[in-house]
Amino acid sequence: MSEGVIYEPGWSNDDVDWTRFDASKVDHELLAAVKAASLVEFNARDYVAYLTRIYQEARPEAMESIRRWGEEEVQHGLALGRWAETADPSFNFREAFARFQAGYKPAHFSGGEGSVRGSRRGEMIARCVVESGTSSFYSAVRDASEEPVLKEIAGRIAADEFRHYRLFYELLTSETEAELPLWRRLWVAVTRVNESDDDELSYAYYCANVAPVDVAHIPYRREAFARAYHAAGMGLYRRHHIDKLVKMVAKPTGINPGGRVASFASAALWRILTAKAGMTRSAPRTSTNAKAA
Numbered sequence: 324m325s326e327g328v329i330y331e332p333g334w335s336n337d338d339v340d341w342t343r344f345d346a347s348k349v350d351h352e353l354l355a356a357v358k359a360a361s362l363v364e365f366n367a368r369d370y371v372a373y374l375t376r377i378y379q380e381a382r383p384e385a386m387e388s389i390r391r392w393g394e395e396e397v398q399h400g401l402a403l404g405r406w407a408e409t410a411d412p413s414f415n416f417r418e419a420f421a422r423f424q425a426g427y428k429p430a431h432f433s434g435g436e437g438s439v440r441g442s443r444r445g446e447m448i449a450r451c452v453v454e455s456g457t458s459s460f461y462s463a464v465r466d467a468s469e470e471p472v473l474k475e476i477a478g479r480i481a482a483d484e485f486r487h488y489r490l491f492y493e494l495l496t497s498e499t500e501a502e503l504p505l506w507r508r509l510w511v512a513v514t515r516v517n518e519s520d521d522d523e524l525s526y527a528y529y530c531a532n533v534a535p536v537d538v539a540h541i542p543y544r545r546e547a548f549a550r551a552y553h554a555a556g557m558g559l560y561r562r563h564h565i566d567k568l569v570k571m572v573a574k575p576t577g578i579n580p581g582g583r584v585a586s587f588a589s590a591a592l593w594r595i596l597t598a599k600a601g602m603t604r605s606a607p608r609t610s611t612n613a614k615a616a
């Protein structure tokens with residue numbers, strides 16, 4: 324229903340029509356993925372602090388855009404968290420986030436070093452990869468959800484994520500640093516894509532879907548919960564989401580988005596995702612999964 328609606332930036336939870344919530348339309352696997360996503364989004368302030376350290380001296384004019392971007396990511400966390408609490412009153416967004424933040428501390432968030440990508444250009448390519456991923460993910464959630472409020476929220480977030488992609492692409496193309504060689508651009512993009520399998524999503528999935536009372540007998544296992552997250556999220560995608568995702572990632576790396584390399588990558592990624600989506604049976608059981616069963 325929200326497909327085709329143009330959502331403006333700068334929205335808050337007050338702009339969402341919560342009265343349309345329909346508990347009978349909640350998909351419990353999707354709910355598990357939304358809970359995890361709410362924690363990752365709400366953690367954006369650490370990332371803002373990191374990017375600020377990299378940009379404040381070289382590109383002071385970029386500071387306001389980066390600050391606004393961070394606030395929008397935090398708002399995504401608040402909206403998804405409220406929706407998840409509405410769909411599952413046993414879920415406590417703030418409590419789950421506190422556990423996630425206490426346990427997830429990548430070195431570059433706390434260190435005083437420069438960019439882990441080696442340059443501002445590398446950093447912007449990595450951001451473009453992330454925003455490509457989130458805009459595709461929330462477009463897929465919007466298209467898959469039958470629950471009207473989640474459909475609206477995902478539509479609003481997807482629109483923001485496309486704007487974030489444009490912001491970081493513009494920062495990349497207006498960069499005064501020397502251009503990176505193609506191999507280096509590809510390396511940054513590929514390593515950032517691979518990091519999507521790192522602790523961030525799997526630990527967020529664990530904190531969001533294993534209740535505090537169950538933590539003692541359901542320990543965190545990174546690979547198992549990464550599999551659970553993929554099982555909950557990957558089945559949402561349709562081929563057109565993947566084609567768009569690959570085109571968006573190709574552009575900042577300097578690959579022709581309409582060329583043969585991009586179309587080969589698109590077909591390969593689609594095969595991987597459809598294989599991963601079939602892993603639901605081996606995912607660990609959590610309270611949310613148990614409800615869905």
Ligand SMILES: [Fe+2]
Nearest residue numbers: 364396399457
């Ligand atoms: Fe976001």
Ligand SMILES: [Fe+2]
Nearest residue numbers: 454457484487
């Ligand atoms: Fe974003």
